[in-house]
Amino acid sequence: MTNAIEIRAVTRRFGRVKALDEVSFTVPVGSICGLLGRNGAGKTTVMSIISGQDRPTSGRVEVLGATPFEHAATLSKISYVRDNQRYPDDYRLHHVLRIAPEFAPNWSTDVASELVDGFQIPAKTPIKKFSRGQLSAVAIVLGLASRAPVTLFDEPYLGLDVSARALFYSVLLRDLATVPRTVLLSTHLIEESESLFDRVVIVDRGRVVVEEERDDARELALSLSGVADVVDRVAAGRAVLQSTRVGGLKSVIVRGPGDSDILNAAALHGVQVAPASLQDLVMAYGTHDEPATTTKEGVRA
Numbered sequence: 001m002t003n004a005i006e007i008r009a010v011t012r013r014f015g016r017v018k019a020l021d022e023v024s025f026t027v028p029v030g031s032i033c034g035l036l037g038r039n040g041a042g043k044t045t046v047m048s049i050i051s052g053q054d055r056p057t058s059g060r061v062e063v064l065g066a067t068p069f070e071h072a073a074t075l076s077k078i079s080y081v082r083d084n085q086r087y088p089d090d091y092r093l094h095h096v097l098r099i100a101p102e103f104a105p106n107w108s109t110d111v112a113s114e115l116v117d118g119f120q121i122p123a124k125t126p127i128k129k130f131s132r133g134q135l136s137a138v139a140i141v142l143g144l145a146s147r148a149p150v151t152l153f154d155e156p157y158l159g160l161d162v163s164a165r166a167l168f169y170s171v172l173l174r175d176l177a178t179v180p181r182t183v184l185l186s187t188h189l190i191e192e193s194e195s196l197f198d199r200v201v202i203v204d205r206g207r208v209v210v211e212e213e214r215d216d217a218r219e220l221a222l223s224l225s226g227v228a229d230v231v232d233r234v235a236a237g238r239a240v241l242q243s244t245r246v247g248g249l250k251s252v253i254v255r256g257p258g259d260s261d262i263l264n265a266a267a268l269h270g271v272q273v274a275p276a277s278l279q280d281l282v283m284a285y286g287t288h289d290e291p292a293t294t295t296k297e298g299v300r301a
């Protein structure tokens with residue numbers, strides 16, 4: 001099996017809202033895939049379906065070769081870390097750490113202890129009184145210490161401070177090198193997380209607009225900035241995905257890689273040019289006048 005997650009033409013409607021519209025993508029076994037997109041793009045909906053907590057209205061989802069919904073053997077291989085996990089009122093950390101291994105056959109006590117110490121999670125405070133960041137920390141302990149073959153992190157670092165996020169990144173990378181598994185991670189902290197990803201999927205209004213290896217995604221668009229009318233001249237002939245103007249200065253994201261024509265024109269006119277970052281791409285595709293989509297097969301207007 002090459003893909004841990006395969007989603008084919010998945011649509012999910014909530015009444016009149018189409019949260020997912022013919023979504024298709026794959027996540028190869030052993031990779032870390034970033035699931036990116038603006039608020040309401042459909043990230044949580046697709047994760048709920050992958051985790052078997054929800055069913056598509058139409059389309060097909062396979063996790064490790066089986067449909068997860070009501071499939072106990074597959075569900076036991078998935079850990080789903082979401083931002084609104086609820087715990088019984090009287091629960092403290094030790095209750096969670098005692099029960100979690102019963103649902104996680106690969107549970108690592110060492111990973112759990114390292115993270116509990118590093119995050120400084122309070123032992124005696126009831127979890128219902130935890131801060132936003134402390135709740136995220138507990139969720140991350142569960143997600144990483146479970147060592148599930150497929151781990152889904154939905155916005156795992158809400159409220160976590162910079163040191164705690166650095167701990168998460170380093171334990172994630174180190175532990176995946178020790179015990180390889182597949183991770184799908186959604187986040188709005190794109191710049192900070194970019195280096196974690198092998199692959200990225202960008203969703204916009206329920207549709208997949210980019211599915212690429214991370215490094216290839218940087219070839220999809222260029223960022224040009226400089227004096228406004230000169231930027232316009234250099235960008236001429238390229239589809240403009242996003243445009244920002246401040247006074248006489250302008251930045252645009254244009255579709256396509258940096259070929260010699262545009263690089264020479266930019267150098268000649270003193271326009272700064274750089275590959276668009278993942279954050280640029282998410283913002284560009286989230287600017288809702290642009291219906292074009294880009295897939296691994298290339299650009300589709």
Ligand SMILES: Nc1ncnc2c1ncn2[C@@H]1O[C@H](COP(=O)(O)OP(=O)(O)OP(=O)(O)O)[C@@H](O)[C@H]1O
Nearest residue numbers: 014017018019037038039040041042043044045046
């Ligand atoms: N149970 C529901 N009933 C009605 N609409 C829903 C439901 N769940 C999700 N939606 C809608 O589906 C769309 C996608 O929501 P989803 O939570 O998947 O987005 P998201 O990408 O996770 O957003 P965010 O980054 O803000 O968390 C939104 O328009 C949302 O309002």
